[in-house]
Amino acid sequence: MERRSLALKVGTPVAVLIAWEVISRTGIISPVLLPPPSKVFAVFVEMPGQIAVNAATSLYRVAVGYSIAAVSGVTLGVLMGAYKDVETALDLLVEIIRPIPPIAWIPMAIVWFGIGDASAFFIIFIGAFFPILLSTRAGVKHVDRIYIEAALNLGADDKALIRHVLLPAALPEILTGLRTGLGVGWMCVVAAEMIAAKSGLGYMIIEAQRVLATDQVIAGMLTIGVLGLLMDRGFRALEKRLLAWM
Amino acid sequence: MEPVLEVKNLVKSYDDLLVLDHVSFDVHEGEFLAVVGPSGCGKTTLLRIIAGLEDYDEGEVLLRGEPIEGPGPDRAMVFQEYAVFPWKTVLENVMFAPLMRGLDPEEAERIARKYLKVVPGLEGFEDEYPKKLSGGMRQRVAIARALAAEPEILLMDEPFAAVDAQTRNRMQEELLKIWKETEKTILLVTHNVEEAVFLADRVMVLSNRPAKVVDVVDIDLPRPRDRTDPEFVRIRARILETLGAL
Numbered sequence: 031m032e033r034r035s036l037a038l039k040v041g042t043p044v045a046v047l048i049a050w051e052v053i054s055r056t057g058i059i060s061p062v063l064l065p066p067p068s069k070v071f072a073v074f075v076e077m078p079g080q081i082a083v084n085a086a087t088s089l090y091r092v093a094v095g096y097s098i099a100a101v102s103g104v105t106l107g108v109l110m111g112a113y114k115d116v117e118t119a120l121d122l123l124v125e126i127i128r129p130i131p132p133i134a135w136i137p138m139a140i141v142w143f144g145i146g147d148a149s150a151f152f153i154i155f156i157g158a159f160f161p162i163l164l165s166t167r168a169g170v171k172h173v174d175r176i177y178i179e180a181a182l183n184l185g186a187d188d189k190a191l192i193r194h195v196l197l198p199a200a201l202p203e204i205l206t207g208l209r210t211g212l213g214v215g216w217m218c219v220v221a222a223e224m225i226a227a228k229s230g231l232g233y234m235i236i237e238a239q240r241v242l243a244t245d246q247v248i249a250g251m252l253t254i255g256v257l258g259l260l261m262d263r264g265f266r267a268l269e270k271r272l273l274a275w276m
Numbered sequence: 277m278e279p280v281l282e283v284k285n286l287v288k289s290y291d292d293l294l295v296l297d298h299v300s301f302d303v304h305e306g307e308f309l310a311v312v313g314p315s316g317c318g319k320t321t322l323l324r325i326i327a328g329l330e331d332y333d334e335g336e337v338l339l340r341g342e343p344i345e346g347p348g349p350d351r352a353m354v355f356q357e358y359a360v361f362p363w364k365t366v367l368e369n370v371m372f373a374p375l376m377r378g379l380d381p382e383e384a385e386r387i388a389r390k391y392l393k394v395v396p397g398l399e400g401f402e403d404e405y406p407k408k409l410s411g412g413m414r415q416r417v418a419i420a421r422a423l424a425a426e427p428e429i430l431l432m433d434e435p436f437a438a439v440d441a442q443t444r445n446r447m448q449e450e451l452l453k454i455w456k457e458t459e460k461t462i463l464l465v466t467h468n469v470e471e472a473v474f475l476a477d478r479v480m481v482l483s484n485r486p487a488k489v490v491d492v493v494d495i496d497l498p499r500p501r502d503r504t505d506p507e508f509v510r511i512r513a514r515i516l517e518t519l520g521a522l
């Protein structure tokens with residue numbers, strides 16, 4: 031069974047690669063439109079430095095924009111979940127801004143922050159902020175009253191209640207929000223770099239497309255996919271450790 | 277001597293539902309008072325009011341002569357549901373009240389370890405999360421956690437209702453040992469008449485909802501008490517009769 035599932039898991043991608051190689055090599059589809067995987071992988075060998083630098087740039091932008099979103103999203107989410115007045119005051123605003131896709135902010139981001147890092151930080155922040163905010167708020171609202179009452183009974187004030195009860199009790203939902211936000215942030219950096227930056231993986235693939243270097247485009251896409259997967263896996267491992275009590 | 281707790285003419289209703297109808301009683305220094313009453317009569321409501329977790333319509337609740345104001349560790353409570361914090365280890369749970377009192381972590385840990393010794397069976401489990409513990413063990417942690425608040429009066433809401441009969445008997449004996457050792461004043465609520473007679477100095481009997489005090493029985497039997505002793509059986513029968521006649 032173990033072997034069987036491994037064969038299935040690896041077998042499908044390998045079959046797709048082989049079919050893709052054949053289709054492209056035999057010219058069923060022009061190699062310009064669909065470069066064979068061998069050519070795509072060759073890109074990693076020919077220009078590893080360029081890919082690494084652009085990947086590092088994108089990761090750096092996500093790290094900054096996402097950190098701001100994480101801190102502000104968790105803070106506001108806790109306050110909205112814990113205090114009815116804060117929720118009432120912010121709810122409508124959140125509901126109006128939330129449905130605007132992060133991509134739709136790019137034009138204003140360019141006007142405000144110009145082309146470069148700051149615009150990318152902003153777009154990533156917008157994308158990651160809302161999933162984090164909403165999960166945190168929901169998590170805090172779902173905290174069982176019994177724990178809040180036990181804490182009050184034992185002498186907790188508001189600050190202690192947030193730190194010792196609301197945050198840890200809501201942590202499973204907060205982490206889900208943070209993981210979703212990271213995924214959205216990673217998508218946003220690519221979009222932002224295609225329009226509002228002159229570096230990064232998004233910029234790299236849009237530039238390669240301009241000169242029809244489709245092998246580089248697909249190599250960039252694969253890099254984005256693999257890095258996204260690694261971040262998600264890393265995050266899940268972290269979640270498992272932080273939630274050992276569950 | 278002034279009672280630790282005085283409850284005078286307490287009246288409480290939820291909307292149109294009258295739950296407590298002029299309930300009055302005192303609890304004296306070092307006394308073990310058990311309150312028995314049918315399920316749904318208002319026992320939990322009474323304890324929650326004393327704990328400051330619920331407001332009331334009329335009457336007075338005085339702790340050492342002073343009206344209570346909101347919840348506080350001077351009236352630490354063991355809840356009927358398992359209310360130990362699942363995200364904290366046993367030791368961290370018991371450190372909670374000392375930390376809330378403003379003690380530094382070393383001092384809080386010293387106090388927590390002291391009460392972890394007072395409650396039998398917890399040694400060796402200090403670093404476990406509650407999910408690993410049985411219901412009885414969780415309730416032992418809850419007792420240690422409440423004791424570590426060093427309350428004027430320990431409030432207990434059917435603490436052994438959810439554990440099996442054998443464990444319940446053992447935990448009742450443990451509670452008597454704890455009571456003797458710490459000289460705490462205890463107010464315990466239960467619907468189990470045998471439990472009340474086994475544990476308490478006095479048993480207060482409440483009527484069906486709305487709860488009124490219908491009897492107060494002094495239990496002068498020496499401890500440890502024998503549940504099959506004729507006098508024990510007679511007292512138990514008398515209380516059951518009072519309850520049955522309601």
Ligand SMILES: Nc1ncnc2c1ncn2[C@@H]1O[C@H](COP(=O)(O)OP(=O)(O)O)[C@@H](O)[C@H]1O
Nearest residue numbers: 290295313314315316317318319320321322485
């Ligand atoms: N928050 C509440 N709102 C409305 N009714 C309540 C509430 N809490 C308890 N009650 C009702 O008050 C009565 C007494 O409840 P409770 O004090 O829990 O009884 P007991 O602990 O003796 O079983 C019950 O009829 C219960 O349904």
Ligand SMILES: [Mg+2]
Nearest residue numbers: 319320356434
């Ligand atoms: Mg109850």
